[in-house]
Amino acid sequence: MRFSILGIGPVCALGSGMESFSAGIRGEREPRIERMTIESSAGTIELPVYQPVIERMSEFIKPRELRRLDGFSRMALLSAYMAVEDAGIEFTDPSRVGIIFGSGHGPVRTTFRFLDSYIEDGDKVASPLHFVNSVHNAVSSQTSIFMGIQGPCQTISCFGHTASAVLSAASDWLNTGLVDYVLAGLGDEYCDLMGYSLGSMKAHPAKEMHPEIFDKCSFLPGEGHVTFLLARDDTPGRAVITDAQLRANPDEVLLHDNVILSANGDPETGNVYAKLAARSKSHRIFTNKWGGMPTAIGFDLAAASLSDDLPVSCCEACGNGEVNVYTVSK
Amino acid sequence: MDSRGIAVTGMGCICAAGHDVDSTLRSIYSGKRNPVPPSRLQVNLDKVYPVFEVADDLKDIASDANRTTKLAIVVAEEALRQAGVDAEVVRNKRIGVCMGTTVGCTLSNEPFYRAFKEGSKPDLAPIHRYLINNPAEYIARRYGFHGPVSTIANACSSGTDAIGMAKGWIQNGRCDIAIAGGVDALSRITYLGFISLLISSTGACRPFDVDRTGLNLGEGAGIVVLEHPDSAKERGVETFAECVGFGCNADSYHPTAPHPEGVGLINAIRRALHEAEIEASDIGFVNAHGTSTPDNDKTEGKVIDKIYRPGIPAVSTKSYTGHTLGAAGGLEAIFTIRSLMDGLIPLTAGFENVDPECGIAPTTQLTKTDARCAISHSLAFGGNNSALIFRRSRS
Numbered sequence: 001m002r003f004s005i006l007g008i009g010p011v012c013a014l015g016s017g018m019e020s021f022s023a024g025i026r027g028e029r030e031p032r033i034e035r036m037t038i039e040s041s042a043g044t045i046e047l048p049v050y051q052p053v054i055e056r057m058s059e060f061i062k063p064r065e066l067r068r069l070d071g072f073s074r075m076a077l078l079s080a081y082m083a084v085e086d087a088g089i090e091f092t093d094p095s096r097v098g099i100i101f102g103s104g105h106g107p108v109r110t111t112f113r114f115l116d117s118y119i120e121d122g123d124k125v126a127s128p129l130h131f132v133n134s135v136h137n138a139v140s141s142q143t144s145i146f147m148g149i150q151g152p153c154q155t156i157s158c159f160g161h162t163a164s165a166v167l168s169a170a171s172d173w174l175n176t177g178l179v180d181y182v183l184a185g186l187g188d189e190y191c192d193l194m195g196y197s198l199g200s201m202k203a204h205p206a207k208e209m210h211p212e213i214f215d216k217c218s219f220l221p222g223e224g225h226v227t228f229l230l231a232r233d234d235t236p237g238r239a240v241i242t243d244a245q246l247r248a249n250p251d252e253v254l255l256h257d258n259v260i261l262s263a264n265g266d267p268e269t270g271n272v273y274a275k276l277a278a279r280s281k282s283h284r285i286f287t288n289k290w291g292g293m294p295t296a297i298g299f300d301l302a303a304a305s306l307s308d309d310l311p312v313s314c315c316e317a318c319g320n321g322e323v324n325v326y327t328v329s330k
Numbered sequence: 331m332d333s334r335g336i337a338v339t340g341m342g343c344i345c346a347a348g349h350d351v352d353s354t355l356r357s358i359y360s361g362k363r364n365p366v367p368p369s370r371l372q373v374n375l376d377k378v379y380p381v382f383e384v385a386d387d388l389k390d391i392a393s394d395a396n397r398t399t400k401l402a403i404v405v406a407e408e409a410l411r412q413a414g415v416d417a418e419v420v421r422n423k424r425i426g427v428c429m430g431t432t433v434g435c436t437l438s439n440e441p442f443y444r445a446f447k448e449g450s451k452p453d454l455a456p457i458h459r460y461l462i463n464n465p466a467e468y469i470a471r472r473y474g475f476h477g478p479v480s481t482i483a484n485a486c487s488s489g490t491d492a493i494g495m496a497k498g499w500i501q502n503g504r505c506d507i508a509i510a511g512g513v514d515a516l517s518r519i520t521y522l523g524f525i526s527l528l529i530s531s532t533g534a535c536r537p538f539d540v541d542r543t544g545l546n547l548g549e550g551a552g553i554v555v556l557e558h559p560d561s562a563k564e565r566g567v568e569t570f571a572e573c574v575g576f577g578c579n580a581d582s583y584h585p586t587a588p589h590p591e592g593v594g595l596i597n598a599i600r601r602a603l604h605e606a607e608i609e610a611s612d613i614g615f616v617n618a619h620g621t622s623t624p625d626n627d628k629t630e631g632k633v634i635d636k637i638y639r640p641g642i643p644a645v646s647t648k649s650y651t652g653h654t655l656g657a658a659g660g661l662e663a664i665f666t667i668r669s670l671m672d673g674l675i676p677l678t679a680g681f682e683n684v685d686p687e688c689g690i691a692p693t694t695q696l697t698k699t700d701a702r703c704a705i706s707h708s709l710a711f712g713g714n715n716s717a718l719i720f721r722r723s724r725s
Binding site: 039040041068094095099105106108111112114115116118119122123124125126127128131132133134135136137138140141142144145147148149150151152153154155156157158159161164165168169172175176178192193194196197200201246247319320 | 373374375376432435436437440443444447449451452453454457461464466471476477479480481482483484485491495498499501502504518519522523524525526527528578579580581582583584585586593597710711712714
């Protein structure tokens with residue numbers, strides 16, 4: 001895996017765009033956390049949820065055009081526009097630009113809105129608009145439509161393997177000459193049913209995330225989307241991904257001196273991160289700035305690209321005790 | 331990148347037409363089909379919209395799997411058996427899994443959600459089940475594969491895209507062997523969703539016919555085993571065909587309607603031809619997307635008429651399987667390969683009269699062919715278009 005990151009468009013609890021994101025990484029901006037009241041099977045609980053701060057939307061999309069889009073598509077589209085703006089380029093040939101977006105769960109709120117439409121009003125009046133927006137590829141398709149992009153357009157949804165599949169495909173497209181640029185996006189949204197499920201799994205959810213404690217559950221859900229504008233590695237940009245070790249053994253994986261762990265307070269993956277932390281010279285964890293989601297590694301890669309101490313090894317547990325490690329270099 | 335064709339060394343399928351590749355092809359070549367009112371979906375509608383169901387309840391397949399995953403397991407077993415992928419191969423080869431689906435990766439268990447809405451605090455078993463049933467992840471875990479894993483959720487082109495992506499994995503050295511294809515079970519979500527869009531038919535579908543009124547949904551799975559030619563040679567397994575070209579392009583036009591002139595489909599076909607290093611005139615026949623919706627068939631017919639040689643045989647096998655959504659590309663890849671191997675192109679059931687707006691007449695009888703190469707199209711919601719080219723193996 002090898003490509004240059006020309007631009008980044010983060011939309012998360014720290015805000016929208018690299019300025020807000022950088023301020024958040026430096027500790028100058030606090031994440032937006034809303035406390036949801038959940039009627040779980042364990043009783044009434046309060047669940048803190050990291051919510052995205054949507055900023056500057058109207059600079060990119062006219063308000064009347066927004067009416068067709070659900071919240072997940074709006075967030076992703078804003079993120080894509082911001083990645084292009086951050087790179088400071090214009091696409092001259094729309095067929096030479098690819099889109100590949102990944103999500104652990106996809107547009108869950110719209111999926112349940114579609115179910116609401118026929119549960120509440122009957123099978124005969126299921127909502128076509130919600131159905132169309134509920135399919136996982138609605139987000140990438142809307143991006144291709146709004147931005148006029150006609151290259152390959154793909155959508156991945158595979159939990160802990162989502163980011164690796166997205167970034168591997170983007171790398172292959174660029175390095176085989178299929179396209180000149182790729183908009184590679186990663187994101188997830190929160191819904192009430194997730195809150196119920198989390199609250200019911202854990203009778204007393206944490207008040208705040210402590211992802212640096214690997215053996216104790218402090219997972220809190222987050223919502224956000226980050227898009228990268230990528231090009232081949234000989235194109236000057238913010239940073240370069242120079243290598244990826246995928247589905248690797250955490251005891252054997254090669255780590256640089258500086259490590260970012262995508263630990264999220266879930267003890268099921270905590271042992272993987274504990275091994276990596278023990279083997280690293282220096283590690284940082286930022287997940288408590290945007291919350292837990294299957295595609296959170298995207299924000300870690302964005303944070304790594306801001307580092308003065310590259311190369312950085314960005315690590316995500318991908319299930320089955322395995323880890324994906326991405327090397328972010330100058 | 332290795333530009334050689336990627337060997338197809340195994341195939342497995344299940345759909346309304348049959349429970350494995352041989353029985354399915356026998357049924358399709360016979361020209362018979364069996365759309366029925368949905369027996370597993372309880373709906374409250376004024377009209378009946380027939381579907382193409384898999385008859386088997388699959389009760390004996392993996393108790394922790396949902397119906398979509400069970401369909402994938404059935405065909406993975408068939409494909410792996412045919413390809414001779416045993417425990418030793420799993421140990422010695424990097425094997426990836428790339429599956430396309432629509433409902434298979436969706437958090438949408440309706441009974442659970444209804445109970446949640448009613449405030450009855452449902453048990454979390456359906457959530458746990460959802461978390462272990464992502465199709466590609468499940469297959470990789472079940473068989474202990476250690477290569478790349480990806481589930482593609484690109485609507486109706488997902489299966490085609492999964493095979494195309496897996497082909498790229500092998501060409502770019504990410505794995506030696508890949509299990510690739512598509513899977514989807516019938517669900518109330520897609521059933522009611524397509525009806526809400528007014529593109530489901532109350533009769534049996536009639537691809538490319540002037541009187542077509544919409545699609546019939548179906549369910550199934552189709553998986554191919556793709557393998558680097560050196561790996562297939564080293565293992566001494568038969569190569570049934572080669573996957574030689576893949577293209578995928580967006581229309582950038584509309585969330586549900588294809589571009590009227592088929593801009594994205596034309597670009598995808600051209601890309602696949604370029605990758606295969608052949609001309610459009612080298613394509614012997616087309617396995618069309620052919621959903622039987624007014625818009626799809628009009629656009630696709632125009633493109634077929636424009637791109638390929640006049641009178642090229644084109645078939646829509648959805649007339650036997652229904653539109654199986656994420657599974658369609660996997661199933662139709664297998665039908666394309668078997669048509670190349672068998673020298674037979676099925677007739678397009680339901681087609682009677684040419685639609686001048688489509689500009690083509692699909693096959694109306696079982697047609698002999700000595701084609702070396704054939705193409706399979708997929709068009710998806712959101713304006714995604716994909717094409718796969720297969721070449722008959724010389725052996």
